[in-house]
Amino acid sequence: MSTLKVSTIQDTSGNNSSTPAGIASGxxxxxxxxxxxxxxxxxxxxxxxxxxxxxxGVYVVAMTNAMANxxxxxxxxxxxxxxxxxxxxxxxxxxxxxxxxxxxxxxxLNSAGSVTDGQEIHVAVFGD
Numbered sequence: 001m002s003t004l005k006v007s008t009i010q011d012t013s014g015n016n017s018s019t020p021a022g023i024a025s026g027x028x029x030x031x032x033x034x035x036x037x038x039x040x041x042x043x044x045x046x047x048x049x050x051x052x053x054x055x056x057g058v059y060v061v062a063m064t065n066a067m068a069n070x071x072x073x074x075x076x077x078x079x080x081x082x083x084x085x086x087x088x089x090x091x092x093x094x095x096x097x098x099x100x101x102x103x104x105x106x107x108x109l110n111s112a113g114s115v116t117d118g119q120e121i122h123v124a125v126f127g128d
Contacts (some may be wrong), residue, residue: 029072030063030125036078036108037117047125057108057115058094061123066101072127078108078118087111089118 010017030047034040040053052060076091087110094105104125108118 025128026126028124028126029065029067029128030061031123032061033120033122034059035119036121037081037119054105055115057117058105059108059121060103060105062103063125067125068101068128070096070099070101072125074104074106074123074125076106076121076123078121080108080110080116080118082110086119089116089121091121091123 006020008017008019009023028046030045032045032048032051033043034045034051035043036051036053036057036059040051040059042048042051047064049062049064052062054060074091074093078089078091079086080089081087089111090109092107092109093099094107098105106121106123107115108121110116
């Protein structure tokens, strides 16, 4: 295997440049798109091993490769069925005290602030 070591990466026109450190710290370390209603199922992912349904609107996301520490950022959004239409839901970090370097819990909240199962949930993780 070969190793390529560079201090700057540029596009072909030489206008846009980045450092390897900037790229490593600014990209998602894990992401997932999953169905959280009925039978939980991952549609697509990067660095996510599994999703566990822990009750209405509560999910545990397990990552394949561990983060360096538990100070990573979790962002996400979701949609849930509200009558005959889809409504936006909010994703919340459920309990940081249970967060580990390999998994975290999230809640899916409707506009009233109640937990609800999301039909389409997207979550991304940023950090070391």
